[in-house]
Amino acid sequence: MNQTDQQRDRTVDREGYETVELGALVVGAGAAGARAAIELAERGVDTEEFLVIGKRAHGDAHTTWARGGVNGALGTHDPEDDWTVHAADTLNEGHHLNDPAKVEAVTREMPDRLRELDDWGMPYSRTEDGDIDQRYFGAQSFRRTAFAGDHTGESMLNTLIDRAQDLGVRYREDVLITRLVTDDDGRVLGAVGYDMEDGHQILFDTDAVVLAAGGFAGSYGRHTSRDDENTGDGPALAYEAGAILLDMEFVQFHPTGMAVDEDDPEWAPWAGRLVTEAVRGEGGRLFNSEGERFMERYSPDQMELAARDVVARAIAREVEEGRGTDRGGVYLDISHEPREFIAERLPRMYERFADLGVDMAEEPVEVAPTAHYGMGGVAVNDVGESEVDGLYAVGETMGGVHGANRLGGNSLAETLAFGRIAGADLAARLRAGDLPPRDRDTLHERAADHFADLDAITERDGDEDPAALLEELRALLDEHAGILRDEAGLRAGLARLDRLRERAADLDTGSRAGGRGDDADRSVEYAVNLGFALTVAESVLRSALERTESRGAHFRTDHGETDDDWRVNVRVRRDAVGAMSLSTSAVDEPSDAVTAALDRGYELDYHQLE
Structure with missing residues (x-):
C-alpha cells in the first residue's frame, strides 16, 4: 500500500480537527484489512475512495506472529480431503457452537485463496514435486495446513501488502481510532481518533467502516500478542456503536507459550510468546x-496433536499437581529429529532459542499455556456486516466461525476468506450507491462530543497510571477468567473490575503527541487501550458466568460437564441505559454435505505421525 499525501486528504475545519472524507475506512492493516482492501480495489472501487489505517508502522501487524500455517483443503498429500471435511473438523473443534454458514464460507473459499496467494508470490514451503506443501496441525483429519517454514503469517502479510501496492491501495499509519460515530437509526457515520505522532484529532467521514482491528487475548497477562495489541479495540468499538458481541467467554489458551524466568532481563520479554504448534506438528513431544x-493420560490417540483446549488443560493439570517445571510449565522436545530437519522446518523457532542459548536439536524448551485467541467477537451476517448499518467486522474482530475452540490454522484462513467476502459486498454497495447519504450535521456534532471525551483523558493530573491499571486488569483476567473457572472466581473478578473501573476515572496522562518510540509518553494510548480492555473484560466475565457448563475452551470446575441445553451462543449488547445485557440464541445446523462429512467420522490417526 502507498502512504497517502496527507495534505491531499486533510481539511481543517473551524473546530480544529482534521476531516477525511471517504467511501470506506478499513481499520486495521493486518491480513484481514489488507485482503478487504485488495477486494475493494479489484472490484473497481477507486482507490481514492477508501483508506486503510493502522496504529503501527505499515507492515508491522500482528499477522506477522502467526507462524504455523493456514488451512485449505488442497489435498496435496491427502486427496480425500475436501472443504466439507475441513468444515466438519472446524465444527467438531468448535464443539458445534460455530455458525455453520460462516464455517462453510471459509472452508469453501480457502483452496482458491491459497492458490491466489501462490499467484501473488507467497513463498510457500514446497513438496519435491513443487506443490504447496501441507502438514498436520492439531485435531485435523488430514494434512491441510499450508505453510512457509514457521513464518507463514509474516510471509502472507508481505504478499498481501505487495499485491495492495500493485493496486495502488492507500494507507495511513500511526492513527488510533477511539470511537465510531453512529446516528439514531443505527447507521455508522464515521470514526474519530488521533494521529499518534503529533496528537491532532481526526474525523473520518465515511459511508462504511471495516473493523479489522484484531481480538482481545492481549487483555490477559500471559499472552502471545505483541505488547499493547489485541486489547479489544475492534470488539469494544463495535459494542459501543451498538453492535452485538457473541461467544466472548471462549478464550483459547495456546498450550505452548514460552515459560521463562521473568527476573531474567534476557528472557523476560519472551514470557508467554508463542512456541508455534508447528513444533508439535513436526513431531515435538511433551514431557513433565x-x-x-x-x-498419554489425557489423549492417548491424538497425543500432542489433540485439540488445543485439551492440551492446555492437560499442561495446567500437570503443573497444578506438582509435575511442572520451576517456571510453571512443562518440556517440549523435538531433539529426536535431525538438526537439519529442525532448522529447515522450524527456522524461526530454532533461531530464537539459539539466540537465547538453547539448542532445540539437543535439549527441550519450557512451555506453558498462554492466552492466544478470542473465539468471540462482533456478531455479523453472512457477508461480515454487523447490526450497525455500514459497519463490517472481519478477522479476529468478528465472531461466529470458531465456536467454543478454534482449529489450528483457521485464524489466517478466516482473515483471507472474510476479508474477501466483506470486501466484495462493500464494493458492490459502494458502486451501486446503496449506502444512504450521511447526516453530516449529526456526524460533526457527535464527533465533537467524542473529541471532548478524548481531551478529557489527555494531560490529566490524576493518581492512577493507565499502564499500571492495564497490567492489573490483565492479572485480574488471568486469575478469574483463565483456563479453570468457577462462579465464585468470576463474581470476584466482576467486583474487582468495578473497583478498577472507578480508579480508571482518575488517570495521570500526558500529551497525545510523540508516537510510539521508546521515550514517547504513551499514557493516552494506554488510557484508550484500558477503556477497550475494560469493556472486553466485563463481557468475558459475564458471559463465562452465564454459561453454566464446560465446553471447548470454557471450563467451569463447578459445572464440569457439557450440557446439551447450552448449545446456544451467548450474546452481549449495550442496553438503553448503557449497561451490559446478555441473551442467548440458537445455533443453526450445517448443510447436508457437511452433515455427511460429520457422519463419516474422519479423525486423525496418531500412528500417521510416528
Whole structure:
C-alpha cells in the first residue's frame, strides 16, 4: 500500500480537527484489512475512495506472529480431503457452537485463496514435486495446513501488502481510532481518533467502516500478542456503536507459550510468546518434570496433536499437581529429529532459542499455556456486516466461525476468506450507491462530543497510571477468567473490575503527541487501550458466568460437564441505559454435505505421525 499525501486528504475545519472524507475506512492493516482492501480495489472501487489505517508502522501487524500455517483443503498429500471435511473438523473443534454458514464460507473459499496467494508470490514451503506443501496441525483429519517454514503469517502479510501496492491501495499509519460515530437509526457515520505522532484529532467521514482491528487475548497477562495489541479495540468499538458481541467467554489458551524466568532481563520479554504448534506438528513431544510423556493420560490417540483446549488443560493439570517445571510449565522436545530437519522446518523457532542459548536439536524448551485467541467477537451476517448499518467486522474482530475452540490454522484462513467476502459486498454497495447519504450535521456534532471525551483523558493530573491499571486488569483476567473457572472466581473478578473501573476515572496522562518510540509518553494510548480492555473484560466475565457448563475452551470446575441445553451462543449488547445485557440464541445446523462429512467420522490417526 502507498502512504497517502496527507495534505491531499486533510481539511481543517473551524473546530480544529482534521476531516477525511471517504467511501470506506478499513481499520486495521493486518491480513484481514489488507485482503478487504485488495477486494475493494479489484472490484473497481477507486482507490481514492477508501483508506486503510493502522496504529503501527505499515507492515508491522500482528499477522506477522502467526507462524504455523493456514488451512485449505488442497489435498496435496491427502486427496480425500475436501472443504466439507475441513468444515466438519472446524465444527467438531468448535464443539458445534460455530455458525455453520460462516464455517462453510471459509472452508469453501480457502483452496482458491491459497492458490491466489501462490499467484501473488507467497513463498510457500514446497513438496519435491513443487506443490504447496501441507502438514498436520492439531485435531485435523488430514494434512491441510499450508505453510512457509514457521513464518507463514509474516510471509502472507508481505504478499498481501505487495499485491495492495500493485493496486495502488492507500494507507495511513500511526492513527488510533477511539470511537465510531453512529446516528439514531443505527447507521455508522464515521470514526474519530488521533494521529499518534503529533496528537491532532481526526474525523473520518465515511459511508462504511471495516473493523479489522484484531481480538482481545492481549487483555490477559500471559499472552502471545505483541505488547499493547489485541486489547479489544475492534470488539469494544463495535459494542459501543451498538453492535452485538457473541461467544466472548471462549478464550483459547495456546498450550505452548514460552515459560521463562521473568527476573531474567534476557528472557523476560519472551514470557508467554508463542512456541508455534508447528513444533508439535513436526513431531515435538511433551514431557513433565518427571520425564513422563503425559499426553498419554489425557489423549492417548491424538497425543500432542489433540485439540488445543485439551492440551492446555492437560499442561495446567500437570503443573497444578506438582509435575511442572520451576517456571510453571512443562518440556517440549523435538531433539529426536535431525538438526537439519529442525532448522529447515522450524527456522524461526530454532533461531530464537539459539539466540537465547538453547539448542532445540539437543535439549527441550519450557512451555506453558498462554492466552492466544478470542473465539468471540462482533456478531455479523453472512457477508461480515454487523447490526450497525455500514459497519463490517472481519478477522479476529468478528465472531461466529470458531465456536467454543478454534482449529489450528483457521485464524489466517478466516482473515483471507472474510476479508474477501466483506470486501466484495462493500464494493458492490459502494458502486451501486446503496449506502444512504450521511447526516453530516449529526456526524460533526457527535464527533465533537467524542473529541471532548478524548481531551478529557489527555494531560490529566490524576493518581492512577493507565499502564499500571492495564497490567492489573490483565492479572485480574488471568486469575478469574483463565483456563479453570468457577462462579465464585468470576463474581470476584466482576467486583474487582468495578473497583478498577472507578480508579480508571482518575488517570495521570500526558500529551497525545510523540508516537510510539521508546521515550514517547504513551499514557493516552494506554488510557484508550484500558477503556477497550475494560469493556472486553466485563463481557468475558459475564458471559463465562452465564454459561453454566464446560465446553471447548470454557471450563467451569463447578459445572464440569457439557450440557446439551447450552448449545446456544451467548450474546452481549449495550442496553438503553448503557449497561451490559446478555441473551442467548440458537445455533443453526450445517448443510447436508457437511452433515455427511460429520457422519463419516474422519479423525486423525496418531500412528500417521510416528
